[in-house]
Amino acid sequence: MRQRLTLETAPGPLEHLPFRFERWTDGRVLVTNMVGEHVFLSEAEFSALADLRIADPALLRTLRAKHVVRQRGETLPVELLALKYRTQHHRLADFTGLHMFVVTLRCEHSCGYCQVSRRTVARTEFDMSAETAVAAVETAFRSPSPHLKFEFQGGEPLLNMEIVRLVTQEAQRRNRDEGRQLAFVIASNLALLDDEVLDFADEHDVYFSTSLDGPQDLHNGNRPRPGRDSWERTIAGVTRIRKRLGHHRVSALMTTTAASLGKVRDIIDCYLEQGFHDIFLRPVSPYGFALRPRQRRAYDMAAWIDFYREGMDYILELNARGTPVVETYSALVLKKMLTNANPGYVDLTSPAGIGIAALLYNYDGAVYASDEGRMLAENGDMTFRLGDLAEDSYDTLMTGAALLDPLEESYTGSAPQCSDCAFERWCGADPVFHHATTGDPVGRKPESAFCNRNMAVFRYLLDRYTADPHARELFHAWAAR
Ligand code: SF4
CATH class of the missing domain: 3.20.20.70 (Aldolase class I)
Known part of the structure; x- marks a missing residue:
């Protein structure tokens, strides 16, 4: 009995939860989880995450708190991600x-x-x-x-x-x-x-x-x-x-x-x-x-x-x-x-x-x-x-197809490039813009002014947020409005 309990409660090996990443020119790597919570890692930390060889307890705590990794068998991180994902989409019903x-x-x-x-x-x-x-x-x-x-x-x-x-x-x-x-x-x-x-x-x-x-x-x-x-x-x-x-x-x-x-x-x-x-x-x-x-x-x-x-x-x-x-x-x-x-x-x-x-x-x-x-x-x-x-x-x-087709085709969770993009949860789909400029509702994101603009805004805000304590405080105030 004692042995069975131990087996059931023992932490399993680490495994990844869905995450995306983007490299910064200064060597840092932005990692976002599937609901858009973010953390910057050094190149060495990112390698440790990729290989699931995370020796640093503080880094492990951070990555678990951000739902980027879990121990096999844990259900709570997935339940929390599901809850947050549902909350982000609650407007769809209304x-x-x-x-x-x-x-x-x-x-x-x-x-x-x-x-x-x-x-x-x-x-x-x-x-x-x-x-x-x-x-x-x-x-x-x-x-x-x-x-x-x-x-x-x-x-x-x-x-x-x-x-x-x-x-x-x-x-x-x-x-x-x-x-x-x-x-x-x-x-x-x-x-x-x-x-x-x-x-x-x-x-x-x-x-x-x-x-x-x-x-x-x-x-x-x-x-x-x-x-x-x-x-x-x-x-x-x-x-x-x-x-x-x-x-x-x-x-x-x-x-x-x-x-x-x-x-x-x-x-x-x-x-x-x-x-x-x-x-x-x-x-x-x-x-x-x-x-x-x-x-x-x-x-x-x-x-x-x-x-x-x-x-x-x-x-x-x-x-x-x-x-x-x-x-x-x-x-x-x-x-x-x-x-x-x-x-x-x-x-x-x-x-x-x-x-x-x-x-x-x-x-x-x-x-x-x-x-x-x-x-x-x-x-x-x-x-x-x-x-x-x-x-x-x-x-x-x-x-009608005039509404449902572009909605489906442009969905960022599955659109080319967007589905792999670290900024996906903060961004949006704009099928009308892409249709107007390229003739289809998805477009090619490297050439998209919509994408270029949003990437520049995301990068600017993150740079100021991480480098400037005053900007950080101000940005939290703006986010809370
Ligand atoms: S439009 Fe560009 S920035 Fe936005 S999710 Fe797609 S690839 Fe990322």
Whole structure:
């Protein structure tokens, strides 16, 4: 009996659990486990791990704590990994929280990087009808998500406030029975903001998201409108919203154009001067008008990476001097890197966020898997058009090949290179981007600007995290937001 007990409880030999690795130029090796927890090893430690000859008790403790090795027969590490993996994917059951309504294609701006086929203000045939709006609300409520966010886009949505009002009121009416958590956001350049819009936003708890590319000359150069006063109108709109509804009711988003390169400090300073302490250093996207050859090569991803690094160095410097500033994309990555939470950001999820995280209802009743899918359609590529509100049911929209095929093919757990990548758990699948740039939903990752950008961001954040105690502390604070 005594002998049997000993046999059953004796630790078995060491064995690997699934892990991936990436070499650093300074000789260190990054090791990540199957839920994205990481550790840096020296070359000698990594060899010991590879050969399962781990003599150093401290190293063995670390690798066991990170679920990179276990003793044969142990079940707890696998159960913990399974629990964490399930938690990272829990959003899948409550899919499609974001519902975007393109209430019009009309806009009084004519931005060079505009991602839609903008129409002039007089072209009211490009407005969403009441019938389409009500059908879209109905479809949104078929989503199982307990949180529904309605985002109004354009064109310029303030040019079709009638439909913004209708969708908001219809959703709130329906929700009396449903009891879900609703949120409403108008994505607007704010040039046409007036008291009526503010009254409506006040009454229905509507938020605003606006575009701010940086200092006046840069913003106005990027965003032409009659009067060349886009920046002045945006800033005036931000001020009015804050005064009337509160500081938190308006956020801003910038797009990095070729003209932005070399000006990242000025852009960050502009955000701080305007009272924004969150800034998303966002590259221009390759869709819509921005895909046209003239704009397409305006800059490559290497230039954006330099822009990002300089911006982050400055942001860390500002924080160290007591001025809080957060880089939004880095904060989302750090949440995935340093916690087990999934922030649900569309570009950093796998399976991809198309359809699962967001649906888009176009002015004409077409339903797309994402805003980018709609932009492709404006250029004649219908790959990500899921169907039409007038003809298709929710079930056919969500179970058609247009959605399920790219979701399956682009899944990073099985896609070439991604499935072996040490960063896989922090990254995401972007089938629309890869389709737009290479013609298939997976793409070739060594040539992918999406992959190059994310690898550069992951490497930058890890370098600062491991080398700089202040950055480490700050990054944990960002991850906990
Ligand atoms: S896209 Fe690139 S960085 Fe992301 S998981 Fe795939 S190979 Fe890794």
